[in-house]
Amino acid sequence: MDKPKLWTKNFLIVSTANFFLYFTFYLLMVTITTFATERFHASPSEAGLASGIFVIGVLLSRIFSGRYIDQVGWKKMLYIGFILFLATTFLYFLVNSMVFLFINRFLNGAAMGIASTATGTIVAKIIPNERRGEGTGYYALSLTIAAAIGPFLGMFITEHSNFYMNFVVCIIFLILSFFAVFFIKIPKLEIVKGHSNNNKDFSLHNFFEIKAIPISIIAGVIALGYSSILTFISSYSKEINLMSVGSLFFIVYAVFVLLSRPFTGQMFDKKGENFVMYPAIALFALSLFFLSQTHGSLTLLLAAAILGLGYGTTSSSVQAIAIKVSPKHRIGLATSTNFIFQDLGVGIGPFILGYFVPLIGYRGLYMMMAAVAVLCIFLYYCLHSKKATSINDDTESIMA
Incomplete structure (x- = not known):
């Protein structure tokens, strides 16, 4: 019996979009401390907070995006996440204080949490059940490769060019992947009878x-x-x-x-x-x-x-x-x-x-x-x- 197809157009687009999300995350994660130190003369603890507050934004947004993604719609949630991620990445050019940097890093992380929750949910629907481990493994490579290339390229750009070039590179790749996600076709979500209205209460089960x-x-x-x-x-x-x-x-x-x-x-x-x-x-x-x-x-x-x-x-x-x-x-x-x-x-x-x-x-x-x-x-x-x-x-x- 032939295995169901894994390497579809949808799978490749979602994996590529996820790669550029995490590429931006890792590139800025290892370089933003240098930006804070050189641009605003931040102390090591302040620079560390500028890096880590991004993850707090990701964490909080995942809680709510995971809870509401079925109501909003998977593809619509992906668009919202990408638009917010792009907008907050553009805002790095306007940052003029450490307070502004902290706020934007938090919002940038929140946008990343929304977008990556959407890509992870969509790919879970696309991967055939018979190839769940294999497909999830290949999809996770987008994160792994981003974790290698992002820090390497970020440190290279910081050493050999203007620091703001890091933001330019991230924005270019995010725009390309944003247009690519328009071509994703998502299978219909099968709602089990009796579960459609169970998520109205504010409870742990709904988050x-x-x-x-x-x-x-x-x-x-x-x-x-x-x-x-x-x-x-x-x-x-x-x-x-x-x-x-x-x-x-x-x-x-x-x-x-x-x-x-x-x-x-x-x-x-x-x-x-x-x-x-x-x-x-x-x-x-x-x-x-x-x-x-x-x-x-x-x-x-x-x-x-x-x-x-x-x-x-x-x-x-x-x-x-x-x-x-x-x-x-x-x-x-x-x-x-x-x-x-x-x-x-x-x-x-x-x-x-x-x-x-x-x-x-x-x-x-x-x-x-x-x-x-x-x-x-x-x-x-x-x-x-x-x-x-x-x-x-x-x-x-x-x-x-």
Whole structure:
């Protein structure tokens, strides 16, 4: 029996649009602190807040966009998010104070949260159920590649050109992807009878998909560990005199995600999520351990490669699991629930972990995060692993 088609025009457009959303996010995330310091002579804490407040905006908007996306309409929500994201990116040219910068970063993040919730929800509907893990994995590559190219290009532009050129590049790509999304054809949303009017009350159930919360908790803890790399790898590389090699860290990471994604997605669909998640979390822990023991270029790049196999796999798999365990009519909420917990991990990580650096150093921090990653194996077992077997059995019996 032939597999249903995955690489459709809709899938490619949504993945490309998502890439440029995250490309802008990562490019500005690593360069906005320099902008704040050089343009407004901001202190390190103020510059850090200018970077981190974006994630707060993303987090809050995901809560509400996930709750109202079915009412507003998936494609309309995507347009709203893109228009707001473009508008607030243009506003960077007018920023003339730190207060203005804080406000615009927050609004820019809120717009990003709306747009990325829409792309994640739309792609979940487009991907065939039989290729859920594979399709979600390939879609997540848009984020992974953006995480590698965005910071690299941002630092390159900042070093070799006017800082405002970063905004110009982001705006050009956002405009191109905005026009592309007009050509997406979204399948009709099937509303289950009895559920259409259940979301009028202001309750937790209407802002989160309860069935997606267990796997999302795991995703949040793993993202907390990843934030230690995203935030401190540059400073750590400088401290151990590997700055030139450290600039290649996320490039190597992205390459190994690209190499692993074809077979990890297929294994998810054929063997089940447990077959993929256990080794992926273990590899994530191993990458953090290698980072804590790094003294040379080879170990640092080896940690990046293992991180691509570990975190690169878990970040897409948890999204596929969240969608898999949730009712079809609540895909939007399941998607936003998972992203909210991941954003929370990445967002609060730098603030919490920053307190440990003066006490235990970067090596101690990465050793601590490796231990947390190992604990995630047991957390996964308790919150999802046993339940996953029954879900897979039920799915097989239905298909039979």
